[in-house]
Amino acid sequence: MLDYQEWRHVFKLDPNKEISDQDLEAVCESGTDGILLGGTDGVTLDKTLQLLARVRRFSVSCALEISNVESITPGFDYFFIPSVMNSSKVEWVLGHHHAAIKEFGPIMNWDEVVMEGYCVLNQEAKVAALTEANTDLSGEDIVAYARMAEKLYQFPVFYLEYSGVYGDVSIVEDVSRVLEKTRLFYGGGIQSPAQAREMAGLADTVVVGNLIYEDVGAALATVEAVKRTQK
Ligand SMILES: CC(C)=CCC/C(C)=C/CC/C(C)=C/CC/C(C)=C/CC/C(C)=C/CC/C(C)=C/CC/C(C)=C/COP(=O)(O)OP(=O)(O)O
Numbered sequence: 074m075l076d077y078q079e080w081r082h083v084f085k086l087d088p089n090k091e092i093s094d095q096d097l098e099a100v101c102e103s104g105t106d107g108i109l110l111g112g113t114d115g116v117t118l119d120k121t122l123q124l125l126a127r128v129r130r131f132s133v134s135c136a137l138e139i140s141n142v143e144s145i146t147p148g149f150d151y152f153f154i155p156s157v158m159n160s161s162k163v164e165w166v167l168g169h170h171h172a173a174i175k176e177f178g179p180i181m182n183w184d185e186v187v188m189e190g191y192c193v194l195n196q197e198a199k200v201a202a203l204t205e206a207n208t209d210l211s212g213e214d215i216v217a218y219a220r221m222a223e224k225l226y227q228f229p230v231f232y233l234e235y236s237g238v239y240g241d242v243s244i245v246e247d248v249s250r251v252l253e254k255t256r257l258f259y260g261g262g263i264q265s266p267a268q269a270r271e272m273a274g275l276a277d278t279v280v281v282g283n284l285i286y287e288d289v290g291a292a293l294a295t296v297e298a299v300k301r302t303q304k
């Protein structure tokens with residue numbers, strides 16, 4: 074299992090979306106560093122377990138990015154826990170987390186837990202609607218969230234989430250410049266090796282999601298593009 078701190082390229086698989094055995098094999102055997110299972114809506118325990126079992130046929134690292142308490146199950150290498158820092162609702166910042174820790178706290182293996190400070194930046198994304206995120210942010214606002222994630226909360230991961238659209242390169246650049254220890258995850262709208270390369274030059278980890286379901290060949294081509302790029 075590759076430590077998540079070494080991940081450069083990650084595929085995000087949505088338990089609520091269909092993927093053929095052939096495409097799943099190609100994704101898992103692509104040379105990607107990790108598979109993140111996660112989505113905003115329609116994620117159930119049943120769908121999560123089914124996809125986990127299918128991914129576990131391969132040796133790639135596999136993490137659950139928790140979107141609801143009902144879908145938490147053992148069997149993952151890591152549990153990534155989003156906290157949407159620019160949500161206007163406390164439940165998406167720490168409320169659901171409190172409820173989950175009440176339930177799972179006594180039996181948790183804390184070494185498997187990875188906190189992610191999320192900054193959601195595409196107003197049209199489902200995750201923005203769900204969490205009522207304030208996406209009307211300046212570059213300075215976003216950099217301040219990054220600094221908070223690292224210096225105040227000491228989150229191991231800060232996630233610039235543009236889900237569905239390609240992000241603002243100058244903002245990713247500004248955030249990249251201020252983070253020292255916290256790893257920068259970039260996700261959103263990657264459609265080509267050129268875009269993957271551009272973001273890989275700025276972020277520690279590049280996440281490719283929807284493209285898997287739209288054009289698996291193009292998605293696979295992002296792996297080498299990221300791996301060949303130095304941050
Ligand atoms: C027994 C056992 C296994 C114990 C495990 C113990 C453990 C690890 C417990 C966890 C404790 C804990 C603190 C849990 C957190 C609970 C929780 C529900 C927190 C809230 C998380 C949150 C803010 C969710 C909001 C949605 C979100 C950020 C989802 C992430 C995925 C995402 C953004 C996907 C992008 O959207 P997508 O679905 O792709 O959109 P499209 O469909 O349009 O593409």
Ligand SMILES: O=P(O)(O)OC[C@@H](O)CO
Nearest residue numbers: 236237260261262282283
């Ligand atoms: O689906 P896309 O737009 O590639 O975004 C990836 C990931 O950041 C979604 O949570």
Ligand SMILES: [Mg+2]
Nearest residue numbers: 087112282283
């Ligand atoms: Mg998606």
